[in-house]
C-alpha cells in the first residue's frame with residue numbers, strides 16, 4: 001500500500017482538475033478527482049482523504065452542500081475551498097460550515113503547496129496532542145493503568161460498551177469494579193441515560209426488593225405512596241448491581257425473571273411495566289463456588305455472566321503503583337488544595353513493594369493521608385502508614401501479612417524487589433539492569449514476564 005497522502009480535487013472545470021492533479025502529483029500526493037459535490041461526497045464516504053480541495057460554485061451539489069453533507073455523514077476531512085477571484089465572503093461562509101481554509105483562484109504551485117503544508121502542520125499538531133493526552137492518562141475513562149492485563153481488559157470492554165450484553169465484573173475489593181462499570185456506561189450508547197449503582201449487600205432483603213422493583217401504595221406498612229424502583233429509574237440506561245453474590249435467593253429468582261422478560265412488577269402491584277435496562281454486576285466472591293454451594297442460582301449466574309471481566313489485584317500489576325501514586329497525588333491534592341507534592345524515592349519504593357490487600361482504594365487512602373502529613377511538598381516514608389513503611393528493609397520484602405516460611409515465595413519476592421530496583425536505577429534499561437543483577441539478559445526478560453513487571 002502506498003504511504004502517499006491522498007487528496008481529492010473537486011471542481012466542475014475539467015482543465016483545472018487536470019492541472020491540479022498534475023501539480024499535486026508532482027508534490028508527492030496521490031490524487032483523485034470529482035466533478036461535483038455529490039460525486040465527491042460519495043468518494044469521501046468510501047475512502048478517506050487527508051485533504052479535499054473543493055470548488056465553491058458547482059452544478060448538482062455546490063461547495064456549501066458538500067460541506068453540509070460531510071457534517072451529516074460525520075466526515076472529519078480537512079476541506080480547503082477554492083474560491084473564484086473576489087468571492088472571499090463565500091469562502092468565509094464555507095469556513096463557518098466547517099472548511100479549514102480557502103485559496104483564491106487563480107493560484108500557482110507555490111501557493112497551493114503552502115496551504116497544504118499549513119494543513120499538514122495542523123494535522124501533525126492534532127495527532128501529537130492526541131498522543132500526549134493518551135500518554136498523560138493511560139487507561140479507560142477514569143481508570144488509570146498501564147499494565148498489560150488491564151489494557152487488555154480496556155480493549156475488550158471498549159468493544160462491549162455499545163451493547164446491552166450483561167457483564168459480570170469479578171475482582172477483589174477496591175480493584176476498580178465500579179469504575180469499569182461506569183466506563184462501560186459512559187463510553188456507550190446509553191451514556192445520556194442514568195447509571196444507577198446499588199450495593200446488594202448493604203440493604204436488608206425486604207427493603208432491597210422494593211428498592212429494585214418499586215412498590216405500590218399499601219404494599220406494606222410504610223408504603224404510603226407508589227414508588228418507582230431502581231429498574232424504572234435506570235430505564236434506558238444501566239443498573240450496576242454491586243456485590244451481586246449477596247443477593248438473597250428469592251430476589252435472585254425475581255431478578256432472573258426481569259432479565260428474561262424485560263418487565264418489572266412493583267411490589268404489591270398487579271400489572272407489569274416494560275423496562276430497557278442494561279445490567280452490569282460485580283462480585284468479589286467466587287460465584288461458581290456459590291452456585292456449587294447452592295447459594296446462587298445457576299440460571300441467574302449464566303444470565304449475568306454473558307461476559308466476564310476479571311480485574312487483577314494491584315499486587316499483580318505493581319507497575320501501576322507509580323502511575324496511581326501520581327494520579328492520586330494530583331486528583332486528591334486538587335480536592336484538598338495541596339498541589340505539587342512528589343513522593344521521595346524511598347516512599348515510592350515502599351509503595352511499590354507493599355502488597356496492597358485493599359488494592360487501589362487502599363492506595364488512594366494512603367495518598368490522601370500522606371497529603372495531610374507531608375511537608376515541603378514531599379511525600380516521605382514518614383507520611384506512609386506503618387504497614388507500608390515496613391516493606392523497606394530486606395527481611396520485610398517478604399510478602400506483607402504472609403506468615404509463610406516458603407523459601408520459594410520469599411525468594412520470588414526478593415527477586416522481584418531486586419529487579420524493580422535495578423530497573424529503577426538504570427532508568428528501565430534492561431541490558432544494564434541484567435548486568436547489575438548479574439544474570440543474563442534472557443533470564444531477566446523471562447523473569448520480567450513471569451513476575452508481570454513492565
Ligand SMILES: Nc1ncnc2c1ncn2[C@@H]1O[C@H](COP(=O)(O)OP(=O)(O)OP(=O)(O)O)[C@@H](O)[C@H]1O
Pocket residue numbers: 142143144145171172173174175176177178179180242282284324327360361364
Ligand atoms: N485504575 C484506577 N485508576 C484510578 N482510580 C482507581 C482505579 N481503580 C480504582 N480506583 C479508585 O479506587 C477506589 C475503589 O474503586 P472501586 O469502587 O471501583 O472498586 P470496587 O472494586 O468496586 O470496590 P468494592 O468491591 O469494594 O465495591 C475508587 O475511589 C476508585 O475511583
